[in-house]
Amino acid sequence: xxxxxxxxxxxxxxxxxxxxxxRLAQAGLKVTCLEQGDWVSYAxxxxxxxxxxxxxxTTHHASPNIRRAPVxxxxxxxxxxxxxxxxNAVGGSTILWGAHFPRFRPSxxxxxxxxxxxxxWPIAYEDLAAYYEENDRIVGVAxxxxxxxxxxxxxxxxxxxxxxRGADRVAAAFDRLGWHWWVSDVAINSRPYGEGRGACNxxxxxxxxxxxxxxxxxxITYWPLALAAGVRLVTNARVFEIETDRLxxxxxxxxxxxxxxxxxxxxxxxxLAANGLGTARLLHLSRSARAPNGIANSSGLVGRNLMHxxxxxxxxxxDEPIEGYKGPYATSIKSQxxxxxxxxxxxxxxxxxxxxxxxGPVGTAVGGYQPRLPWGAGHHAAFRxxxxxxxSLTVTTEDLPRPENxxxxxxxxxxxxxxxxxxxxxxxxxxxxxxxxxxxxxxTRAFREAGASDVIAEDLVAYAGFHLLGTAKMGDDxxxxxxxxxxxxxxxxxxxxxxxxxxxxxxxxxxTPTIQAVALYxxxxxxxxxxxxxxxx
Amino acid sequence: xxxPLPQRLLSAALDVLLPGDATxxxxxxxxxxTRLLDHPGLAEPALAAAARLDDGFADLDAAxxxxxxxxxxxxEPTLFGRFVVAAYSGYYSTPAVLEVVxxxxxxxxxxxxxxxxxxxxxxxxxxxxxxxxxxxxxxxPERS
Ligand SMILES: Cc1cc2nc3c(=O)[nH]c(=O)nc-3n(C[C@H](O)[C@H](O)[C@H](O)COP(=O)(O)OP(=O)(O)OC[C@H]3O[C@@H](n4cnc5c(N)ncnc54)[C@H](O)[C@@H]3O)c2cc1C
Numbered sequence: 155x156x157x158x159x160x161x162x163x164x165x166x167x168x169x170x171x172x173x174x175x176x177r178l179a180q181a182g183l184k185v186t187c188l189e190q191g192d193w194v195s196y197a198x199x200x201x202x203x204x205x206x207x208x209x210x211x212t213t214h215h216a217s218p219n220i221r222r223a224p225v226x227x228x229x230x231x232x233x234x235x236x237x238x239x240x241x242n243a244v245g246g247s248t249i250l251w252g253a254h255f256p257r258f259r260p261s262x263x264x265x266x267x268x269x270x271x272x273x274x275w276p277i278a279y280e281d282l283a284a285y286y287e288e289n290d291r292i293v294g295v296a297x298x299x300x301x302x303x304x305x306x307x308x309x310x311x312x313x314x315x316x317x318x319r320g321a322d323r324v325a326a327a328f329d330r331l332g333w334h335w336w337v338s339d340v341a342i343n344s345r346p347y348g349e350g351r352g353a354c355n356x357x358x359x360x361x362x363x364x365x366x367x368x369x370x371x372x373x374i375t376y377w378p379l380a381l382a383a384g385v386r387l388v389t390n391a392r393v394f395e396i397e398t399d400r401l402x403x404x405x406x407x408x409x410x411x412x413x414x415x416x417x418x419x420x421x422x423x424x425x426l427a428a429n430g431l432g433t434a435r436l437l438h439l440s441r442s443a444r445a446p447n448g449i450a451n452s453s454g455l456v457g458r459n460l461m462h463x464x465x466x467x468x469x470x471x472x473d474e475p476i477e478g479y480k481g482p483y484a485t486s487i488k489s490q491x492x493x494x495x496x497x498x499x500x501x502x503x504x505x506x507x508x509x510x511x512x513x514g515p516v517g518t519a520v521g522g523y524q525p526r527l528p529w530g531a532g533h534h535a536a537f538r539x540x541x542x543x544x545x546s547l548t549v550t551t552e553d554l555p556r557p558e559n560x561x562x563x564x565x566x567x568x569x570x571x572x573x574x575x576x577x578x579x580x581x582x583x584x585x586x587x588x589x590x591x592x593x594x595x596x597x598t599r600a601f602r603e604a605g606a607s608d609v610i611a612e613d614l615v616a617y618a619g620f621h622l623l624g625t626a627k628m629g630d631d632x633x634x635x636x637x638x639x640x641x642x643x644x645x646x647x648x649x650x651x652x653x654x655x656x657x658x659x660x661x662x663x664x665x666t667p668t669i670q671a672v673a674l675y676x677x678x679x680x681x682x683x684x685x686x687x688x689x690x691x
Numbered sequence: 692x693x694x695p696l697p698q699r700l701l702s703a704a705l706d707v708l709l710p711g712d713a714t715x716x717x718x719x720x721x722x723x724x725t726r727l728l729d730h731p732g733l734a735e736p737a738l739a740a741a742a743r744l745d746d747g748f749a750d751l752d753a754a755x756x757x758x759x760x761x762x763x764x765x766x767e768p769t770l771f772g773r774f775v776v777a778a779y780s781g782y783y784s785t786p787a788v789l790e791v792v793x794x795x796x797x798x799x800x801x802x803x804x805x806x807x808x809x810x811x812x813x814x815x816x817x818x819x820x821x822x823x824x825x826x827x828x829x830x831x832p833e834r835s
Contacts (some may be wrong), residue, residue, distance in 0.1 A: 201804040204786070211780040212732030261829040268829065278831070300814060302824040316810035329820040336821055337813065344813075355807025365804050479798060480808040494829050514803075515792050519779035529708040529775055530757060534715045535787065542796045 160184045161689045163421035165393045168246015170653040170673040171427030172376035177677035179383035188391040191243035193227040199363020207516035211451030230564035230577035239620040245321045245373030250361045252484025253341040254664045262661035269495045275658045276639035285671035294347040297339035303490045312344045318547025319476045321486040327604035333491035340485045341370035356481045394573045396440040404649045410571045422688045425650045430622030434561040434657045435576035450643040459555035459624040460658040465615045466590040467548035469524035471608035478512030503552040549593030552662035572674040626655035641676035650685045652676045696705045701741040703749035733777040740774035
């Protein structure tokens with residue numbers, strides 16, 4: 155068999171794959187990225203159409219099981235309390251994302267030492283700090299430094315995006331309650347920033363397409379840079395196996411091209427960036443006599459410790475119009491008042507409250523933030539009461555890792571190419587349930603203080619599986635982790651994972667800045683050690 | 692399956708969900724059943740729910756129709772939920788309904804883009820209170 159075609163092949167062109175691809179190619183490595191989806195067009199996004207909300211419920215739904223686009227793979231979620239949300243395209247799930255962009259706190263990396271639960275990460279905030287900064291500059295972050303709840307950081311590349319009436323009221327309430335809050339860091343342009351990217355015009359629904367390119371999805375941030383650096387990006391390429399040699403080293407991957415033709419791509423290093431679901435699926439799919447339980451799985455932990463951010467949602471209904479449909483839907487301000495452990499609250503670890511805006515008429519009726527409106531005689535009055543009159547606080551909890559929460563292969567579902575689908579098995583433990591109840595109490599108090607005349611709470615938002623973490627855990631001990639502190643498989647040294655699968659714990663906030671910082675950090679580690687893993691100098 | 696019977700039955704079911712009032716139109720006056728049946732993503736849940744109702748549903752009196760729908764919701768909450776989502780999605784994206792929303796709320800019945808909305812820039816003075824606080828993030832052990 156001939157030698158590798160490339161130094162590196164990356165599976166997945168989302169937030170992490172794009173960052174790693176750029177970094178490695180810029181340093182001179184020959185990189186190919188295989189992506190199951192395609193480029194999205196900015197010319198005909200739903201936000202330009204009157205039926206945009208209909209698209210959001212159907213063709214552009216964040217669940218692949220509802221959207222059922224030809225490029226998607228289905229996910230068996232019959233045993234999952236939280237349903238998976240993701241997107242398959244160049245840019246990955248950031249095509250739909252809300253672009254809330256918080257960093258982990260230093261304590262998030264050390265929960266075992268601090269609180270005696272889960273595990274510490276083998277790396278610390280300080281190991282990632284410079285990568286967070288670099289990522290912020292490339293992605294383009296709007297915000298303001300000075301948050302007393304987080305370590306100092308460089309001046310934000312842009313001033314914060316606009317607040318809204320709900321934020322004015324809730325911020326003042328937080329102040330009266332003496333609670334921590336700060337304006338959110340967001341990956342949304344408040345002024346033109348980056349190549350061909352304009353300023354946010356407050357249209358509202360970031361998830362149905364941002365033709366201004368203000369919202370930083372990876373297709374318009376890292377990908378132009380990565381392509382300019384020489385990365386070869388192959389779209390409509392579904393990887394179904396990581397291939398190995400007699401010694402168990404990775405030799406490349408096998409994939410189906412757009413025509414369904416099986417192909418092979420050889421590389422000195424294989425990097426998985428297919429997210430916490432797709433990566434675990436691919437590792438499980440890659441079985442051999444040497445690795446009967448899937449590649450890189452001598453610990454038995456591939457797919458295990460699946461973490462989300464179980465989310466309660468509390469909505470304040472105000473008598474006066476709030477105009478929450480104006481401005482980026484998922485972002486404004488956040489409170490980390492209840493972020494750290496205080497055992498007197500009856501649970502360990504904590505939660506963040508993120509103030510989100512509100513929805514258009516369909517989103518209000520079907521229940522995006524507040525629960526679905528009742529049908530029948532009371533429907534129209536209920537609609538008038540809440541539409542344009544609400545703001546919502548998420549109760550974003552830290553989900554501690556549990557091995558029984560896991561990704562396996564489905565026995566029943568396959569994608570259009572016959573590749574077994576992943577199955578998510580997931581439930582909440584009592585600690586998380588208690589945390590959500592506490593958060594609902596806090597958010598209710600905040601809304602009452604803010605003058606809301608009514609407060610509606612939802613215990614658990616089922617369609618909130620947008621953060622897919624922990625399924626190929628990082629650690630120093632090969633018997634209790636899948637990859638090492640540099641994101642390399644303990645079993646297969648030239649196989650790496652750079653997406654959220656490697657997370658040891660999930661923190662209580664949105665993960666993508668940390669996912670991308672880890673991807674850049676792991677890419678640098680590979681560049682440093684390239685000879686030892688077989689990449690020509 | 693999309694012949695006159697299911698269409699009539701579906702229309703009657705939608706009128707139970709969205710009966711209209713002094714401000715909003717009842718579902719059938721905006722042609723909601725046709726709208727759902729014409730949309731690939733909405734037709735399936737609509738027809739699936741309609742298929743669970745008795746053929747004579749449309750001829751029941753108002754109270755019996757409500758009870759039949761409530762019974763379906765109790766028996767098959769997932770299917771019923773998908774039906775409600777399809778109904779609301781179709782209804783609130785209908786131009787005639789959006790006009791009412793615009794008239795009664797000030798919400799502009801147009802696509803979000805390319806116009807967007809004006810909002811005042813963020814005022815950093817809002818942060819005066821939290822900015823005056825000392826660091827509050829939790830110390831971590833020194834690195835060895
Ligand atoms: C609706 C929504 C809102 C969100 N909001 C936020 C937010 O506000 N803040 C935040 O931090 N995060 C948010 N997220 C999460 C964020 O999008 C993800 O954390 C991030 O995209 C993960 O990056 P990734 O590279 O690990 O995976 P992804 O970005 O999902 O990319 C993985 C890529 O791998 C490809 N792939 C998978 N399997 C294969 C295969 N076998 N062969 C080839 N290609 C494959 C997929 O097609 C996909 O493009 C949101 C997500 C969603 C869905």
